[in-house]
Amino acid sequence: QQQVKQSPQSLIVQKGGISIINCAYENTAFDYFPWYQQFPGKGPALLIAIRPDVSEKKEGRFTISFNKSAKQFSLHIMDSQPGDSATYFCAARPNDYKLSFGAGTTVTVRA
Amino acid sequence: SQTIHQWPATLVQPVGSPLSLECTVEGTSNPNLYWYRQAAGRGLQLLFYSVGIGQISSEVPQNLSASRPQDRQFILSSKKLLLSDSGFYLCAWSRGANYEQYFGPGTRLTVT
Numbered sequence: 001q002q003q004v005k006q007s008p009q010s011l012i013v014q015k016g017g018i019s020i021i022n023c024a025y026e027n028t029a030f031d032y033f034p035w036y037q038q039f040p041g042k043g044p045a046l047l048i049a050i051r052p053d054v055s056e057k058k059e060g061r062f063t064i065s066f067n068k069s070a071k072q073f074s075l076h077i078m079d080s081q082p083g084d085s086a087t088y089f090c091a092a093r094p095n096d097y098k099l100s101f102g103a104g105t106t107v108t109v110r111a
Numbered sequence: 112s113q114t115i116h117q118w119p120a121t122l123v124q125p126v127g128s129p130l131s132l133e134c135t136v137e138g139t140s141n142p143n144l145y146w147y148r149q150a151a152g153r154g155l156q157l158l159f160y161s162v163g164i165g166q167i168s169s170e171v172p173q174n175l176s177a178s179r180p181q182d183r184q185f186i187l188s189s190k191k192l193l194l195s196d197s198g199f200y201l202c203a204w205s206r207g208a209n210y211e212q213y214f215g216p217g218t219r220l221t222v223t
Contacts, residue, residue, distance in 0.1 A: 002154075034211065043117075043201050043214035044155070089154060097143060097208040101154035 003027055004092050006102025014110050019077035021105045023090035026071065030092040034099075035064065035075050038087045047088070048075075080109045113138035115215040117202050123221045130175075130189040132218050134202030137183065142204040144185040145212065146177055149199040161185060162208075197222045 006023045013019045023033075031052055036044035050057045050064045050073065057064045061084075063076040077084055090102040114137045124130060136142050146159040159177035160168045167177050174193050178186045185202055202215040 006154075032209065036214075041217075041219070043217045046211055046213060049211065093209075095209050097145070097160055097205070097212075098157065099155075099212060103154045 002103065003100040004090060004102045006090050006105060008105060009103070010106040010108070012108045012110060013077075013080045015080060015082060017080050017109075019075075019080050019084070019107050019109070021075045021088055021090065021107075022072065023074065023092075023102050024070075024072045025092050025100075027092070027094065027100075028071070029094040030100075031095055033064070033066065033073050033090065033092050035062075036089045036091065036101075038089065038104075044089060077107070080107075082109045082111050085109045113204070113213070115202060115204055115213060117200075117215040117218050119218060120216065121219045121221075123223060124192050125223055126194055127191050130187070130192050130196070130220070132187040132200055132202075132220070134185040134187075134215055135183055136204045139183070139204070139206070141182060143207060143210075144179065145203040145205075146175075146185065146187050147201040147203060147214075149201060149217075151198075155201065159185075159187070192222045194222050196220065 004025050034049035035047045037047045038044040048059050052068050061078045066073045087104045087106045089104045091099045093099045116135050144161045147155040149155050157170045161179045175189050200218045203212045205212045
């Protein structure tokens with residue numbers, strides 16, 4: 001039973017465009033929502049994270065939007081670059097160690 | 112700064128053979144340590160969790176076991192590998208239960 005549902009499975013965007021990845025959850029005990037970026041053959045790297053007391057967090061070209069009432073959060077990659085081509089995972093956890101991961105979204109940025 | 116190492120990077124093993132994957136963390140003490148498995152094109156599944164030496168929690172029943180012989184060393188083992196054990200194995204660490212988790216480079220295991 002997947003506790004975090006991620007979509008789309010893959011997306012293609014032109015260089016300079018916006019990539020949007022969506023995640024939804026059911027467990028209202030979740031209070032920490034990180035995003036990881038993974039390149040082929042490498043381990044996931046923590047990209048950005050948010051807690052439910054804010055609706056948006058921005059770090060450079062990456063923004064998390066959080067909708068607590070809808071139990072949804074999303075990652076926006078602005079001005080997408082070929083170097084952003086990777087698989088992105090959303091995750092969520094309650095106030096303990098158990099991270100639940102989405103299935104991942106493969107982003108391809110075309111030059 | 113903290114660094115996490117895993118080895119080997121890749122491994123090809125026959126069915127029925129034993130397995131030992133190692134993970135070490137540098138630059139911190141008493142970290143929480145985790146073993147995850149990532150199947151092709153899928154998310155990460157937590158296998159084991161450790162809060163200290165000799166303290167291991169298993170998250171899913173399986174053919175694998177974990178041990179923590181030293182504060183910053185975490186080992187994933189199997190006595191007899193199955194084909195279904197193939198995958199990308201990732202070790203991670205965190206300062207505590209509700210802190211950020213940081214992943215190592217991973218080990219690609221192929222069981223033939």
